Amino acid sequence: MKLQRLLGITMLLLSRKRVGAQELADRFEVSLRTIYRDIEAVNAAGIPIASYAGADGGYEIMDEFRIERQIVTFDDLTSIVTALKGMKSTLQDGQTDQLLTKINALMAKNEQHRIEEAGEQLLIGLSPWCRVEADKDKLAELRLAAKNRNVVWLTYSNSEGGTGERVVEPIGLAWKGSAWYLYAYCRLRQDCRTFKLSRIRELRRDMEVFPRRKERLEDLDDRWKWRHPETYITMVLRFHPRVRVRVEECFGSEQMTEAEDGALLVRAELPADNWLYGMLLSYGPDLCVLEPKSLADEISGQARRVFELYQ
Known part of the structure; x- marks a missing residue:
């Protein structure tokens, strides 16, 4: 637990100019005394942290220090951050925020400013103009169901206006055109089907775990046309x-x-x-x-x- 906290403190300081001791204590739910000891431990590990007193005081990592990156370029990171922010606009999970923090840690302070400017030139929005919160709740629940292979009960309306119950085994989610779709195995139809998110009136994730199927999301994406x-x-x-x-x-x-x-x-x-x-x-x-x-x-x-x- 302490190791995770030390890594979290380091990542936060790498992504921010300066962070106060009280903010760190509140964020990691520990005492100020524990934060003081953690800062000393990070310093001892070779990461230079400067301490500043006063109203704007706090801790910051010295500008000349940064984590070396050898695989991705600055332009690569800009593209990744832009895509992640697009995902963040519609997916409710803390993992995206954590990943953005880690990526910021790969950049020097001056690069963080440049990537913010680049982000102002391109925005990927995966949320519809309306129904934002309702769709976010559905997406979060369906993502979890696909990840854990949980059976889902749906109340679904088709294009003809009819509404019925479906029991499905979620395979994945896809953004197509201007809408989200669920790809799933439908137990009623005994085949894989596509369900438009906006037509799902109600859903309930069951604790029943279904066996992994051979169908993959990318295989299903272009399936409808050649099947019908x-x-x-x-x-x-x-x-x-x-x-x-x-x-x-x-x-x-x-x-x-x-x-x-x-x-x-x-x-x-x-x-x-x-x-x-x-x-x-x-x-x-x-x-x-x-x-x-x-x-x-x-x-x-x-x-x-x-x-x-x-x-």
Whole structure:
């Protein structure tokens, strides 16, 4: 326990300019006398700690000292810190904070200032605009379930609006597009399934431990398309130029060409489901479905039903 505390004190001092004795005592839940002895022990180990008195007093490691790093460059550390801060924005665990502290300890004081400036130029946000706290709670519980191989009971709503109970064996979590997804083995379907986090109404982690399965998270990531090719359709869409930005964001510029009259033509392959219909309808009169006819009929039929609601 003492060794862990000494390492913790060293890491904290390496990542901070100056830390007071009382703050150290409070953080590690020991007395001031114990902190004084710990500082002496760290000094004796060859890490030079200077002591300053007064209102701004405290302990700090001398500027010329730093832990030597041989594997990663400053740019490597900048990328790692940026990614970790993105994880910290949505995952509720102390491990990310501890890792950031350790990485800061690998940098000299002047590099810590530089990495803060670099962090102001790039932000990775993995939290949605809303539902932040609710999703964080779910993520924390599901991460723990995947780590410990605990069975989870879900109340889940599908895209059709139906709600049911599922018992799943979590494999992992993935951030895709703009949402979190749970990859898990579903005992009801007797197969691996993907569950959108925002559709999980309730969840309960059971203490039952399931055996490790052969499926890996990276193997499941691209699994849906080749397992269910019949759900995908190839479509040709014509958009008004004024929605160019939205079209590029949704389909990507590589799938888009420009007609002679300025209209935007998109050829894409997506699953034919309610999500697709709703997305296409959101373009209103700025979209015309050219192919296939079945999709054009579906969109026109839904648009007609919306129109009839207001008659």
